[in-house]
Amino acid sequence: MNHILRNHIQKTILLSDHEWEKVSAFFEEEHFSKKDFIIQENDKVDSIYFIVSGLIKLSCSDQEGREHIISFAMEDWWETDFMAFYNQTKANQILQCLEDTEVLKLSFKNYHQLLKEVPKMTEFFLSKAVKGHISNQRRILSLMTLSAKERYEQFIKYYPSLAQRIPKITLAAYFGLSRETLSRFFKESK
Template sequence: MSQLLINDIKQTIDVSEKEIEHIMTFFVSDTFKKKDFIIRESDKVEHMYFILSGLVKLSVMDNQANEHIISFAMDAWWETDYHAFYTQTRASQSLRCIENTRVLKLSYGGYHRLLQEVPKMTHFFLNKAVRGHTSSQRRILSLMTLSAQGKYEHFLKYYPLLLQRIPKTTLALYLGVSRETLSRFFRSPSYCD
């Protein structure tokens, strides 16, 4: 069993050890190497992923083949193309590993059985959805209202642990600034690509 996922669940809902044992039977572990795709655009999205270790990015390509990064997920975070997962349609986004990554995956069918068999998990996933939605709104507002420096400071405030793990070029794409502009903001000589 993964203590990281157990801790994540117990921080949100009150569950017994017997319930935890049952909940964990719905998850399957998987590993991916750096640069592997967990989901490619147009794939059918069968799973949501709990990141045990590693770092991934959720992104989309536009018609000119420019990548737009929507989000990152690291240890103890959840990620997938949620629209495609919940509607069981093809992915409009890709999920790709920035680092070697270990996950626990929960299938679409398993998700629904889990909610039926352990109803309090509905509250758990609702809590995760609300937190994700709030984070997305905060990001959209920062992109719409902040200067390049402000976007960087916003990212630093909310995601300081990611700063040392994300290559500068990737972070610049996420913030919508040039790599040169981003380089001016770094104060720490310890940052490395």
């Protein structure tokens, strides 16, 4: 599992074998089954997760109990309730597995120790944060300027393999559509 993380990191920064030994020591393997919760609302969020295999969704619930899907994450992606992680507050988001999932977990304490011991990792995590920020801005702009069909087409363009793995009812909820409307978009785009 660690070689997958090393390959992922090496796409952004180069690490010597000695640096990699230090880096890998900070991570812990964890396995979850489909439908398991990694984070639930009001949990203390002490870790960020690198997805080795599987698929997860990040969501929140409104006061009426309706679920709002914020994002999905699959292999080679990072996910957590970042606001709660960085501020060390309780979660207001939910992280749930859509498939059996294997992760490498990095605790808040280990994250900061890692940055001290291997300063290059600051550059790595900054790069990941910027890419995540750009992706979130793209999503916000699409919500403000595109129709539901255009948002769906944009999602398919940027994440074709991801769209095939997400259950249609969950994908419809992500776009705020009925499953029937999403199915119609799917047929039209073929």
